[in-house]
Amino acid sequence: MPARPSSRSGCPVSVSLEILGDRWSLLIVRDMMIRGFRTFKQFQNSGEGIASNVLSGRLRRLSAAGIITAESDASDRRMINYRLTDKGIDLAPALLELLIWGARHENTGVPCAAIEPLTKNREALLAEVRRRWQQRDPAPLQAKTGEWLWPEK
Amino acid sequence: MPARPSSRSGCPVSVSLEILGDRWSLLIVRDMMIRGFRTFKQFQNSGEGIASNVLSGRLRRLSAAGIITAESDASDRRMINYRLTDKGIDLAPALLELLIWGARHENTGVPCAAIEPLTKNREALLAEVRRRWQQRDPAPLQAKTGEWLWPEK
């Protein structure tokens, strides 16, 4: 029996948006997936300006939804390491398409020339993201995709 | 000079979420793209339960962002026909990936067996969506993709 708390339709898009449909959740997932961020502090200083109480709430929601896990760091127990679950890493395609759309249609500082390789190497890029996740490779993806993805400052 | 009103980063994902990052905007786009909806009333009765004032605001925002257009119907001037722009139809890949993710990882009433054909026929599906848009074909996509996508009621 599917438990559906809200009064919305059962459409998969609707269900997805119930969890991820806000300005912050997917940015947190992006930072974990592509920039290799793990900690509260990193998300807070990611340049997007999320408030700490909202960040706290989002991490709890993503955790409750099974998209991320939270475990305290072994070597420094102040820190909590947030990681994507399998369900979380599966958001990579959606995130990539949002990236491509924004880069193509909005003023993002991303040159148009940079978009085509993204669409052409889509599968390779997604495979690389998944590989990094499986091997717990903490290095950001920038080296592979170019620095233009996240303009410094 | 790129005008960036908010204090967020210039990352394409961030820019996309500034416009689309809420519970309703992409559902409206979905209804236009896949179900062939055009009018205020249709969006209101789409089964998601969006309030009329919020719907009004979203249509204005999407219109201002160049994702949809609004023109009054020639034969009935009470009605306003909302249509996707080229920029709007380009959201199809992102929407499809959100659909696949939701269907795969959440309880949506969509059988798991239905997901694989979506990923396999991704390109064909997107081509069909774009064709329907170019030809202004108002028929919903259901016939092609199966009725399970939007369970009745």
Next chain:
DNA sequence: CCAGTTACTTGCGAATCGCAAGTAATCATG
């Protein structure tokens, strides 16, 4: 022991949401 760091929580004013009701313009009918 103590200053600094990390991951939060709390308080509060402002913005947004959800719901109900109302309204202007237009169309369909008698």
Next chain:
DNA sequence: CATGATTACTTGCGATTCGCAAGTAACTGG
């Protein structure tokens, strides 16, 4: 042409959420 229905909204209002600033508990390094 009058009347009622329909469409696309707007308005009001209480409840929720947001953004910002400040505070706090747990822990670490010196």
